[in-house]
Amino acid sequence: MNSQRHLTILELIPYQPSSISTSELKSKLSNRGMVVSARMLQRDLQAMFDSSSFGLEKDIRTKPYGWSINAQWRGASTRMSMEVAEHYLLLEQLLPHSLPSDIKQSVHVKAEQALNRLNGQKPSWLDEDHHKHLKINLDSKVVSQIEHAIKFKRAASANICRVLYKEAHWLAFSEVSFFALVEQTGVLMAQFMVGTLHDKCYQLPIYRIRNVQILQKPSRTPSQTQLLTLRSAINKGKSQHSIDLIVRVPEQSVVNLGFVQFGDIVTKQPQDDQSVLITYKAQDTEQLTDALLKSSNWLEVVEPLSIRNRIIAKLTAALQNYRL
CATH class of the missing domain: 3.30.70 (Alpha-Beta Plaits)
Structure with a gap:
């Protein structure tokens, strides 16, 4: 038994009422670098269906058969399905600014988990070229405060939302040095350093920063070496080329x-x-x-x-x- 192939097959099969045919499943496996024959895939599906251990359902009313996971089945795994992961990423981009902060925070946490579930690879239909109209409403005061800090090279204090152990927390930083604002796939990002001694640079979406207060002290300017440490929360865990x-x-x-x-x-x-x-x-x-x-x-x-x-x-x- 090829457990890795079977696990990948189960990840690609949607929950009811959606279903997927053998040919569609074969194509999705090929996109993941797993080349299997139609006959082998049919044998794998039938074996998992016969075991009654994976919640697999076979719709024999049409040919080719449709495969799905029983909507009531929970099994031993609590992993987010790929379909749900894609939906969370889209939901995060469409969040209106007027929503209560606790709801937005919950969605942001789920979006982080969704991105990890997809190995850091966003669906092509979420690319900037396909959805340039997707914009996230921003707190204009936070943006103006960060722009002021960058322009006049002033340090600032701020609350920053970080995801720790799958939960989002607003952490207070007494000194933050913002040095750039950039836009990636329609999301405005702030680049910054924290503290007075920490050498790493960070990048986070503006919506994860609040309560920015300008301090009466100069900000730090990152060196070329420090800039190479720049890490993006959106790309965290993403396999780089x-x-x-x-x-x-x-x-x-x-x-x-x-x-x-x-x-x-x-x-x-x-x-x-x-x-x-x-x-x-x-x-x-x-x-x-x-x-x-x-x-x-x-x-x-x-x-x-x-x-x-x-x-x-x-x-x-x-x-x-x-x-x-």
């Missing part, structure tokens, strides 16, 4: 001298024009793109083409913005 990053830099640059690194160094190849080609094993993230873009006046991305074209597109947009 590993790439071979090749950049061309001057011999005496901070990158070639080792003060700034974009990943694990694989090779260095000196060139005739007093430059060096450096190959890194890196993670393709927005933070990496931002770091490369900031150094684009002396650093060239050679490969991969996807990142090179991404940098070119941003530089082209900048030229158009300044009408050069």
